Amino acid sequence: MTLGIDLGSRHVKIAWENEKGWNFRRFDTIEFYRQYGQLVNNELRIDFDKLHMETKGKVVSTGYGRLTIKVEGGLVIPEIKAHVLGALHQTGLDTFTLMDLGGQDSKIVKVVKGRMLDFQTNDKCAASSGRFLENMSRVLGITLEELGRHEEDPVELSSTCAVFGESELIGKIIEGIPVERLAAGVNQTIVNRVKPMLTQLISESIVFTGGVAFNPAIKRIIEREFGVEVIVPPEPQFNGAIGCCIYGRT
C-alpha cells in the first residue's frame, strides 16, 4: 500500500487505496504542520499514529512545500508529474489538457498519449487561485458553493491583484450591483487569468482538478468559451495525492 501525500499551500491531502477502495483525508495546511508534523534532520516527520493511519507501505509525497519539506523515509516526486499521473488514472484518458487550479497555484499541462508535453504555471500572483475565490466569497458574504452557481452577466473586475480585487469588489457592492452578477464576475476573472495559458496548450478535452474544480460556473464558462469538453474527475482535490499513490505502484 502506498500513502500519497500532497502538501498543498492551503490543504494537505492524503490518499491511499486498500481492499475497500480509495480513502482520502484532508487537513488545513497550517493545522497539519502544527498538529502532526515535526522537522527532524530537515525532513518532515509525520505523526501517523496520531493521525490513526497505518504506514506499512511506501510514502510518496509532492506539493508546494516538497522542496523545503521532504517527508521522512518517503519518496518525493514533482508536483506536475503527480497531477498528470492522477489525471491519467482518474479519467482513463491519455490525451488532454490538465487544468489544476489550487490554493495559490494554477497549472496548465498538455498531455499527449500519456506523456507530459508542455506546461505553464501562473506567475507570482494568486489572483486566479482558490485563495482568491475564498476571499471573494467572504467579501460577498456567500458560501463558496453559492459563488459557484453564477456565470450570467458578470460584472467586470479589472484588478489583476487578489488583494486589490477585494476593494474593487467592495466598490461594486456599494454601487448596488446584485450579488449574482458580482459572483459571476469573480468566476469570470478566474477564467480570464488562466485563458492565455489555456489557449497555448488547449486540447479537445480539459481535465479540471484542484479545489477550484468544485466551482461549476468556472467549468461552464470554460466549456462555453473554448468549445471543448471539461471533465472534473471524481476527486479533483485529491488528484495529486492519487498521482503519488499511482507512482508508488511502479
Next chain:
Amino acid sequence: MKKLELSDRDGVAYLAEKIGLTTTVPVEVIYAGGYIPVDLNNVFITGKETHKYIEKAELAGYPRNLCGWIKGIYGTVLSEPEINKVIAVTQGDCSNTHALMETLELAGIEIIPFAFPFDRDRDLLKLQIEKLMDRLGTNWGEVNKTKEDLDRVRQLVWEIDRLTYEENLVSGWENHLFQVSCSDFNGNPTVFAEEAKAFIEQVQERTPFENEIRIGFIGVPPIITDIYHYLEERGGRVVFNEVQRQFTMPFSTEDLIEQYRLYTYPYHVFYRLEDVQREIERRNIDMLIHYTQSFCFRQIEDIIFRNKIKIPILSLEGDRPGPVDARSKMRIDSFLDMMR
C-alpha cells in the same frame, strides 16, 4: 592620471580611474582611454549586500515592480565611492536605463551615454564609438592596439566555451562566470587571462560530464544565484549561455566596428534568434531555458522564441538576487522530468 597599459599589474592598475558600465560597451575604448571598466552588474551581484543595494533604490523611490538589475545598479553606484562616471547604454539594452542614468545624474554621477543603433547601422555605430573615444581621450590607433590585446584574452574564454560544449569538461556556472566577466575583464585583463589559462589547464584533469540533459540558457544573465548548480544537481547542464557568450565577442573579426555590429545582444531579436538557432544545432542542445527578469519587456519576446524555436523551452523569471525559489524549482523539476 597615468594611462593604463594592459601589461600593468595590480599596483599600477589601481591608480587608474574607474568607469561604471550598465552593460557591455566597446570596452577597448575604455582601456585605451586609460580607465578601468567596472561592469556594475557584476559588482552588484557578487556583492555581499545585494538586498541593501535594491533597498537603497526603493527607498529613493524606485518602484517595487521594476527590474532588480536596474535597482541593484543604482544602489551599487551610490555605494561605491570610487565610481563617479558611468557609461549608460541608452539604446540596445532597456529603457529603464534612461531613468537610471537620470537619477544617477541627479545624485551627482557623470553620465556618458552610448547607443547601439537598432538596425545595426555601421555609420551610426562608428559615430557612437568615435564620440566615446573623444570623451575618453583616445584614438583609433590606441583602440585597435587594445583590441588586439583583449582579443587574445577573449580567445582563452572561447576555448573555455568550447571545452563546455565539445569536451564536456566545464560546468554551466563556470562557463557563465568566465564569459560574463568579458564585459570588463574584471578590471584587469592580464590577471583575468592568467586565471583563464590556469582554469583551462585544470579542467583537462576532469572526467567529462555525460548522460545529462543539455540545456541552452538564453536571455540576460540570471539574478538567481544558484540556478546552474540546481540544474546540475538534477541532471541538466547548461552548455550554452547565449548573452554571456556574446560578451566574449564570439565572431572573430579584426574590425572593431564590425565586432560590435556582429554582437547580437543589443539588436533586433530576430538577429539574436539566428545565433540561438545556430548554437542549438552546433551544441546538440536538448532544451532551452528562456530567462527574463520580472517586469521586463523581454518577457514579450518569449512569444517569438516559442514560436520560432522547435525544441522545448522553459520560461523562467527572476526578480531579486537569491537562490531558486520554490515555484521555479517545481517548474524546473517538472520540466527536466518531462525531458527524460
